[in-house]
Structure formats: C-alpha cells, structure tokens
Amino acid sequence: MATRVAFVTGAASGIGRAAAEALVERGCAVALVDRDDEGGSRVEAELRKSGECIFIRCDVTDDEDVQRAVARTVQTYGRLDSAFNAAGADGEKGKAVADSSIENWNRVITLNLTGVWSCMRHQIPEMLRAGGGSIVNCSSVAGLVGAPLLSAYVAAKHGVVGLTRSAALEYGRQGLRVNAICPAMIDTPMSRAFMDPEISEMMLSESPMGRFAAPSEVASAVLWLFDDANGFVTGQAIAIDGGWTAR
Numbered sequence: 694m695a696t697r698v699a700f701v702t703g704a705a706s707g708i709g710r711a712a713a714e715a716l717v718e719r720g721c722a723v724a725l726v727d728r729d730d731e732g733g734s735r736v737e738a739e740l741r742k743s744g745e746c747i748f749i750r751c752d753v754t755d756d757e758d759v760q761r762a763v764a765r766t767v768q769t770y771g772r773l774d775s776a777f778n779a780a781g782a783d784g785e786k787g788k789a790v791a792d793s794s795i796e797n798w799n800r801v802i803t804l805n806l807t808g809v810w811s812c813m814r815h816q817i818p819e820m821l822r823a824g825g826g827s828i829v830n831c832s833s834v835a836g837l838v839g840a841p842l843l844s845a846y847v848a849a850k851h852g853v854v855g856l857t858r859s860a861a862l863e864y865g866r867q868g869l870r871v872n873a874i875c876p877a878m879i880d881t882p883m884s885r886a887f888m889d890p891e892i893s894e895m896m897l898s899e900s901p902m903g904r905f906a907a908p909s910e911v912a913s914a915v916l917w918l919f920d921d922a923n924g925f926v927t928g929q930a931i932a933i934d935g936g937w938t939a940r
C-alpha cells in the first residue's frame with residue numbers, strides 16, 4: 694500500500710493498537726499517539742521489533758498537545774500521509790438525558806468529538822503539503838443509531854460522522870479522503886469495561902453474527918481505507934458491526 698507515514702491516536706490499546714501494528718507490519722512509519730505513557734512506550738517497544746514507529750505522548754483534548762504531536766511526526770518522518778483518529782471513551786453509563794451531568798457531557802464531547810476535530814485540523818495541512826492523504830475517524834454504531842442511557846457518547850459519535858462528511862466534501866479535490874468507521878462489539882479493554890456478563894450475553898444474543906470481533910478485524914478496514922487502490926471512497930461511515938445495524 695502507498696501509505697508511508699501514519700498518525701494513529703489511541704495507539705496504546707485496543708483498536709488503535711491493532712491498526713498501528715498492521716501498519717508497521719506493512720512497512721509504514723507510524724506515530725503512536727496516546728495519553729497513556731506506560732502503554733504507549735510498551736507498544737512502541739513491541740512494534741519496533743517489526744518496523745518503524747515512535748510513541749508520542751499526547752492528550753487529544755489539548756489542541757496544543759495535538760499540534761505538537763503532528764509537528765513531531767513530520768519532524769521525525771518528513772511527511773504525513775494517513776491518520777487514524779481512534780482515541781475515545783464512552784463516559785458515564787446508565788443515565789437518561791435528564792439525569793446525566795454537564796461534566797460528563799463536556800468530557801465525552803471534548804474527547805470523542807472535539808478531539809477528532811483537533812487532530813484533523815492539524816493533520817490536514819501536513820497531508821495537503823504531502824499532496825493528499827487519507828483520514829479515518831473512529832466513530833461507532835453509536836454514530837449511526839441511538840442507544841439509550843449513553844446520549845453524550847451517541848451525540849459525539851454522530852458528530853464524528855458529520856465532521857467526516859463535511860471534511861470529505863471540503864478536501865476531495867485536493868486529494869484528501871476522509872472516512873469514518875463505525876464499529877460495534879470489538880473485544881478491547883473499553884468494551885470489556887463497559888459490558889458486565891449480563892450486557893455481554895444480551896448483546897451476543899442480539900448480534901446477527903453472535904460473536905465479538907478482534908481489533909484486527911477493524912484494523913484491516915482502516916488499512917483498506919488508507920490504500921490508494923480504494924481512492925474513490927470518501928465521506929463514508931462504514932459499519933463494522935457484524936450486521937448489528939442491518940436489522
């Protein structure tokens with residue numbers, strides 16, 4: 694694939710880590726961006742055995758931190774071709790809209806929506822300088838359909854889809870593609886923390902495929918979207934959900 698330098702947020706764990714690993718294995722130089730120092734350094738040490746990567750500590754809710762991380766990536770590898778914006782978390786659970794807190798709302802929107810906007814805002818000028826590129830934003834099935842008792846996360850992830858579509862329209866003629874992926878039921882630390890055995894059982898029984906997916910099954914979709922061979926795909930929100938939203 695043509696991707697040479699990639700920027701992956703949330704690279705210390707789960708889906709971000711799996712995408713970073715797949716990219717390194719295919720010969721890309723990867724900036725592993727995460728706020729988790731220990732996890733990020735560990736992933737860097739592991740992935741360096743198979744290729745080129747650098748861990749950059751960065752909190753995506755801090756716009757200046759994001760600006761520095763993008764600058765460091767370009768300083769280190771000379772350019773930026775692709776970005777997977779995967780850092781995210783679900784926040785307070787089990788509260789209906791009228792019972793939920795403003796603190797949770799602000800935290801969840803700032804991380805899951807403003808964080809993606811902030812990353813794109815600094816990534817795009819570098820990609821345009823490199824002649825174009827491909828951005829994949831991590832939304833969720835919660836960006837395609839509602840989910841009770843999780844309204845801030847659902848609103849943020851719907852926002853990511855809208856942001857993705859708008860950016861795709863703005864930059865299509867400059868060779869920059871922007872897509873979103875919308876996963877569900879991926880086996881990661883986040884989903885394990887979210888699902889007690891009862892919720893897990895319920896989701897498995899309702900899932901058309903009746904199983905959780907490995908993070909690598911999301912990573913392969915990210916790589917597909919990065920690949921220039923799929924250069925006519927932009928502005929899309931692609932569900933990777935074992936058929937969850939097909940009903």
Ligand SMILES: NC(=O)c1ccc[n+]([C@@H]2O[C@H](COP(=O)([O-])OP(=O)(O)OC[C@H]3O[C@@H](n4cnc5c(N)ncnc54)[C@H](O)[C@@H]3O)[C@@H](O)[C@H]2O)c1
Nearest residue numbers: 703705706707708728752753780781833876878879881883
């Ligand atoms: N696991 C699923 O089933 C699922 C489903 C739908 C969407 N998603 C989305 O996928 C993405 C990755 O989730 P995951 O399941 O791999 O979770 P995870 O908890 O395994 O990984 C999330 C990573 O993001 C990092 N992170 C969190 N806040 C950050 C911040 N402010 N700055 C920088 N890094 C930060 C964490 O340190 C962690 O390494 C998230 O955006 C999540 O909303 C996951």
